[in-house]
Amino acid sequence: SGAGRRPVADGAPKTPAAHGIAGIHKRKTTERRPRMFYPFKDDQGRPKTLPEVSYADLDQLRDLEEGYALEFKRSFSPTVQKKVPKIVASFANSAGGWLVIGIADDDRSVCPVPRLAADYSQIIGELCRRHITPAPRIDVRFIADPADPAVGVVVVQVLEGDFPPYISDGVVHVREGSTSGPAASTALVDLYGKATRRRAEVTAFCRRTVFVAARETPLFNLYMFRMGRRAADAPSRDELNAHAEAMRGSFARQGLACRVHHAHDSLIFSIPTRDTPRTPHSSIELFGDESLKLTVPAVLLAGEERKRAAERLFGAEAARQPEDDLHILSAEDTLARVTRMAAVLDRYVRERGIAWRQYAVAYELENLAGAVLWSDEPLYLRYARERGPLFCATADCLSRVRYLDDGAHDSFRARQFAGSHFFEACGLPLGSPDENDNALVDALLRT
Structure with missing residues (x-):
């Protein structure tokens, strides 16, 4: 936004790590971490996401062994429930992984567990919230047996x-082969370094x-x-096209x-302009990992x-001031x-089946x-007469970053967030x- 790119502070990455559509395939990194492991594949050998997994896909587990990113439990007994936070934390501290409950760890045979009155995602989510700090990001699915949905x-x-x-319960666990164990001091240093790098990203x-030809354009x-x-999780060309x-x-x-625009x-x-390229226009920037940036020019009043x-x-005297000396922002037009534009983001995320809790959000x-x-x-x-008009009192700035996986944004919508925080600013x-x-x-907000 503006006429170019702001300088990046010393010590920060020159480009956003883990992003890109063309450049992502060329990026070199000193972190040689493994890709996320996917135990389920489709007919072409492509990884299946958790929502795509069917009961028949469980047969694929017969050829797999427990290991760095996969663990089986025969039942959901009280003993297993006590181990779940330790297992989940160890996966989160490593390269991620899969816990499958209802599969025997010796021969990988299916040993179905009963459908409970409460949802398994709620039960396991609560176990993690009570025993793991900070809360890891997990997805839980009960895959019913078609022959017996119970x-x-x-x-x-x-x-x-x-x-x-x-x-987890005061201990930092990491994966050690097919088990979980306490992290050594060197592993702890690496873990803290990973968090620091992520914040920098x-x-x-x-x-x-995003380039806007008209200089000094007011932007949200x-x-x-x-x-x-x-x-390492670079999307394929087909995925990018999707x-x-x-x-x-x-x-x-x-x-x-x-x-x-590529x-x-x-x-x-971007919204096409009908007259000249210098006319400000709203736009959404989409990255290869499906990070998003929304840029919306504010609507300033002009003329009569x-x-x-x-x-x-302010009175008749203010009306005679040059427009450059007093910018007046249309609340209704800008909010609309x-x-x-934020509703476009909501539609996109819903269409792609992405959970908002996977995002960190800030406005500027x-x-x-x-x-x-x-x-x-x-x-x-009436408010303006009694207390004075509202105005943007801060210099151009970025809000604090909100992480939507903190449990406080279960009903997050980009449209609602953008509208309320535009007015807050x-x-x-x-x-x-x-x-x-x-x-x-x-x-x-009703306007």
Whole structure:
């Protein structure tokens, strides 16, 4: 955004690690970590994701041994339940892995476990939340026996942790062959180093810029960094094409046309401009690992509309000030633009079957410092008379990064997040104990 790329701070990666569409295949790394292991394959030998696994696929486990990324348990007994946090933490501290409950560890025969009244994902998730710090990212599925849906097999996929070490009941466990054991001091150093590098990657990603020819254009940016992906997991050309097709479809279902620009490590889907390339336009940048960046130009009032708003907010003298001296931001028009584009992200993630909890999210303002918020909503006009107009009081800055796997964002939607935090950045008092503040928040968000 702006007319180019901001400089990267000393010591930070020059490009976002674990990202890219073309460049991702060329990236060299000193970290020789194994790829995520997938025990289930389709007819062409391609890995199957957990939602794609069928009961018949369990036969593939007969040819596999327990090891670094795979562990079997015959039952879900109290003894096994006590071991689950240790196993999960060891996978998260290593390269990820799979725990399969209902498979004998000696001959890999299927020993179905009963379907419980409570969901296995809730039970295992609660075990991990109570015994592991920080909470690892897992996906749990009960695969019912088609011949008897009352029984089945539980498959737990544990993703490699982004911020290790993951501590289970006070101990840091890592994988040692086919078992889990306490980490040595050198392994602990490596785990802390991995977390430090991951934070640097998130920071570097949040410095991404999309070119906007019109200088000093006021922008609202939303960064969505997909966690748990690495350069070693580079998508194939077919997968990249599927990503692009899903994004085009998401624009179309929102009634929006899009133009695709090929960047060196991403695709940029932008709203076409009808006049000149210098006209600011909204865009979504899509990376190979399905990280996302949304860039939305704010709508500034101009001409008679701006004069009318300035006079109502500040009086006749303010209406005569040059537009460059007093920027007035249309709350309704900008919110509509922001939320409509964020709805494209919601559609894309839903279409691709991605869980929002896999993302780290931050928002950013550019060239909006001092811009005054305008709305002809009666509650806002009364608020402005009594307490003064709302305006963006901060210099251009990035919000704190929120990690959506923290258990506090189970119902996250990009549209809702972008809309509320756009107003928050403009001074709207979110979470205020004052009823008048909350009424104003509700009124403006309804616009």
